[in-house]
Amino acid sequence: xxxxxxxxxxxxxxxxxxxxxxxxxxxxxxxxxxxxxxxxxxxxxxxxxxxxxxxxxxxxxxxxxxxxxxxxxxxxxxxxxxxxxxxxxxxxxxxxxxxxxxxxxxxxxxxxxxxxxxxxxxxxxxxxxxxxxxxxxxxxxxxxxxxxxxxxxxxxxxxxxxxxxxxxxxxxxxxxxxxxxxxxxxxxxxxxxxxxxxxxxxxxxxxxxxxxxxxxxxxxxxxxxxxxxxxxxxxxxxxxxxxxxxxxxxxxxxxxxxxxxxxxxxxxxxxxxxxxxxxxxxxxxxxxxxxxxxxxxxxxxxxxxxxxxxxxxxxxxxxxxxxxxxxxxxxxxxxxxxxxxxxxxxxxxxxxxxxxxxxxxxxxxxx
Amino acid sequence: xxxxxxxxxxxxxxxxxxxxxxxxxxxxxxxxxxxxxxxxxxxxxxxxxxxxxxxxxxxxxxxxxxxxxxxxxxxxxxxxxxxxxxxxxxxxxxxxxxxxxxxxxxxxxxxxxxxxxxxxxxxxxxxxxxxxxxxxxxxxxxxxxxxxxxxxxxxxxxxxxxxxxxxxxxxxxxxxxxxxxxxxxxxxxxxxxxxxxxxxxxxxxxxxxxxxxxxxxxxxxxxxxxxxxxxxxxxxxxxxxxxxxxxxxxxxxxxxxxxxxxxxxxxxxxxxxxxxxxxxxxxxxxxxxxxxxxxxxxxxxxxxxxxxxxxxxxxxxxxxxxxxxxxxxxxxxxxxxxxxxxxxxxxxxxxxxxxxxxxxxxxxxxx
Numbered sequence: 001x002x003x004x005x006x007x008x009x010x011x012x013x014x015x016x017x018x019x020x021x022x023x024x025x026x027x028x029x030x031x032x033x034x035x036x037x038x039x040x041x042x043x044x045x046x047x048x049x050x051x052x053x054x055x056x057x058x059x060x061x062x063x064x065x066x067x068x069x070x071x072x073x074x075x076x077x078x079x080x081x082x083x084x085x086x087x088x089x090x091x092x093x094x095x096x097x098x099x100x101x102x103x104x105x106x107x108x109x110x111x112x113x114x115x116x117x118x119x120x121x122x123x124x125x126x127x128x129x130x131x132x133x134x135x136x137x138x139x140x141x142x143x144x145x146x147x148x149x150x151x152x153x154x155x156x157x158x159x160x161x162x163x164x165x166x167x168x169x170x171x172x173x174x175x176x177x178x179x180x181x182x183x184x185x186x187x188x189x190x191x192x193x194x195x196x197x198x199x200x201x202x203x204x205x206x207x208x209x210x211x212x213x214x215x216x217x218x219x220x221x222x223x224x225x226x227x228x229x230x231x232x233x234x235x236x237x238x239x240x241x242x243x244x245x246x247x248x249x250x251x252x253x254x255x256x257x258x259x260x261x262x263x264x265x266x267x268x269x270x271x272x273x274x275x276x277x278x279x280x281x282x283x284x285x286x287x288x289x290x291x292x293x294x295x296x297x298x299x300x301x302x303x304x305x306x307x308x309x310x311x312x313x314x315x316x317x318x319x320x321x322x323x324x325x326x327x328x329x330x331x332x333x334x335x336x337x338x339x340x341x342x343x344x345x346x347x348x349x350x351x352x353x354x355x356x357x358x359x360x361x362x363x364x365x366x367x
Numbered sequence: 368x369x370x371x372x373x374x375x376x377x378x379x380x381x382x383x384x385x386x387x388x389x390x391x392x393x394x395x396x397x398x399x400x401x402x403x404x405x406x407x408x409x410x411x412x413x414x415x416x417x418x419x420x421x422x423x424x425x426x427x428x429x430x431x432x433x434x435x436x437x438x439x440x441x442x443x444x445x446x447x448x449x450x451x452x453x454x455x456x457x458x459x460x461x462x463x464x465x466x467x468x469x470x471x472x473x474x475x476x477x478x479x480x481x482x483x484x485x486x487x488x489x490x491x492x493x494x495x496x497x498x499x500x501x502x503x504x505x506x507x508x509x510x511x512x513x514x515x516x517x518x519x520x521x522x523x524x525x526x527x528x529x530x531x532x533x534x535x536x537x538x539x540x541x542x543x544x545x546x547x548x549x550x551x552x553x554x555x556x557x558x559x560x561x562x563x564x565x566x567x568x569x570x571x572x573x574x575x576x577x578x579x580x581x582x583x584x585x586x587x588x589x590x591x592x593x594x595x596x597x598x599x600x601x602x603x604x605x606x607x608x609x610x611x612x613x614x615x616x617x618x619x620x621x622x623x624x625x626x627x628x629x630x631x632x633x634x635x636x637x638x639x640x641x642x643x644x645x646x647x648x649x650x651x652x653x654x655x656x657x658x659x660x661x662x663x664x665x666x667x668x669x670x671x672x673x674x675x676x677x678x679x680x681x682x683x684x685x686x687x688x689x690x691x692x693x694x695x696x697x698x699x700x701x702x703x704x705x706x707x708x709x710x711x712x713x714x715x716x717x718x719x720x721x722x723x724x725x726x727x728x729x730x731x732x733x734x
Binding site: 084085087091092095122124127149154158160161 | 451454455463493494516520525526
């Protein structure tokens with residue numbers, strides 16, 4: 001039997017464990033039990049139409065065998081499902097299913113489901129307990145930190161809360177149903193965690209890229225463990241996002257702008273931040289840091305078969321305009337996460353907007 | 368110049384002051400300044416159509432004179448305004464008004480506005496700061512404790528959060544626009560605070576009923592101060608509503624059921640809990656506590672011109688049915704807050720449901 005790793009996210013009273021292992025979802029009921037959930041209060045599972053056919057029955061059966069009453073709510077897949085009207089619909093399910101203060105909400109799915117189900121848990125009866133069962137690699141990022149939210153038609157993630165889960169059950173065998181493109185996109189955040197914090201982990205990522213792309217379970221367990229560990233250390237030092245936590249945005253300033261101007265489905269999140277991380281390494285060069293950062297970042301992302309250049313048809317003005325909405329502009333200067341070495345970054349509040357424009361232009365030239 | 372009283376609600380890191388005085392809303396800008404709010408971030412005022420004509424200009428002008436940018440959102444008055452769609456509309460105003468993480472939401476109004484605006488503040492960008500300017504006596508209750516929420520079509524206050532204000536600015540001169548019936552209803556919660564905690568305050572209430580009913584400003588300041596103080600002591604010991612905080616529900620089990628079965632506008636909240644408090648004192652008698660509790664409770668409420676009996680047309684079965692939804696039934700027993708003396712209560716988990724039915728019947732006989 002393969003080993004399950006336990007990682008503690010250290011947040012004082014709100015500390016919680018992340019269990020990373022194989023075939024864990026069949027033990028969902030046992031884990032609830034271990035965490036003191038009583039069978040008298042119904043458990044609500046929120047999942048989406050893509051995930052449900054693969055894993056919902058396993059989770060439901062495990063809970064029922066352990067004596068729990070289960071209520072399920074299946075939402076359409078995709079970012080547009082993170083809305084207040086979906087919150088209202090799920091609360092209807094919760095109320096008719098008699099969820100009480102001792103109930104829990106289980107998020108079975110990727111980041112969208114984690115955000116939505118987490119916000120339900122954060123607000124139902126002013127907050128009930130919450131468990132994450134991530135089914136994507138990308139969710140190794142969103143399952144640490146407690147940020148939950150829904151979208152508003154004018155802005156993403158603008159209505160939300162900080163609500164830490166009771167625990168995260170990360171079953172790497174569920175990652176086998178991801179498409180290769182989703183795998184690569186998820187690994188981009190793993191690379192980011194290495195680049196901001198840990199050169200030794202970057203060394204390992206360079207060696208292990210093909211294993212990870214081929215969904216080798218031991219490699220996935222190790223990579224997810226390290227990615228979660230790095231994020232949890234950063235979050236533990238800055239739970240409410242004041243300062244240090246901003247380093248997690250490496251590649252995201254340009255990346256978010258690319259996502260905003262791209263056509264629907266054109267760029268996955270990880271693809272956009274891969275291009276953004278190359279951008280940040282180009283800015284590092286302009287700021288006088290070693291050009292090795294750029295070379296090694298780009299080569300690493302290429303090993304993961306991630307995009308490192310901007311397709312020619314992207315409009316630079318539109319990208320710059322999108323970045324200005326990010327409220328990181330201030331008097332011609334921008335706030336950027338800049339790599340200062342491999343495994344080290346700084347928050348730089350003095351990046352001339354003109355350099356950012358040059359960088360975006362340069363990204364079109366990258367092969 | 369009259370004196371402003373400052374009461375500290377002691378919640379560790381989340382402690383905040385309540386300022387109680389006269390003509391304070393004209394100093395709204397100065398108070399924001401004193402609390403360190405920078406003029407660079409817009410301030411959102413949420414109020415309702417009833418309050419706006421009286422006080423909105425004063426608050427806006429005070430803020431503008433102090434250099435703040437002000438955004439306002441006026442909602443219809445009444446409980447039905449506490450909805451997710453209203454939350455969405457207010458967030459639209461916040462986004463178009465460029466509210467940022469350093470902005471604040473001001474709730475200018477009664478409990479409904481405090482709940483709604485507070486939930487906007489709790490969730491906008493995952494939580495920004497929040498200031499309460501109550502304009503009702505009833506809000507002396509809701510402005511302490513940090514409970515904010517909106518309603519769902521199936522349940523009141525079911526989607527919400529705990530979000531403490533930065534401070535409360537209680538301007539007793541704004542209470543002059545309340546109708547006599549709203550004054551009486553608000554004073555019912557003040558009486559409740561005396562009955563659960565402080566016999567000396569009950570003595571004062573017995574002496575001061577007519578001053579309070581006539582909106583004597585000194586009496587209002589003292590009464591609101593004591594009511595807020597008692598609630599804040601209870602909340603400080605039990606911020607997340609585990610146990611002690613339940614004593615604040617004296618009169619509310621029966622009261623909520625009466626509100627649920629009453630026609631729209633038939634019973635104000637304070638009127639319903641006044642009848643509920645008489646009911647609790649009748650139950651105390653059945654449980655063997657002194658009948659003086661009943662006599663004095665009823666006489667006190669009558670001094671405040673509050674109802675102490677149930678109109679004959681109320682259906683006892685419907686009231687019992689409404690109480691069963693309160694989830695306080697358990698195997699024929701109910702959880703009740705029972706007065707054990709004047710100024711003292713207990714949580715009793717063994718009240719036979721049959722006694723509750725008898726009590727509701729008896730309430731119809733009270734003259």
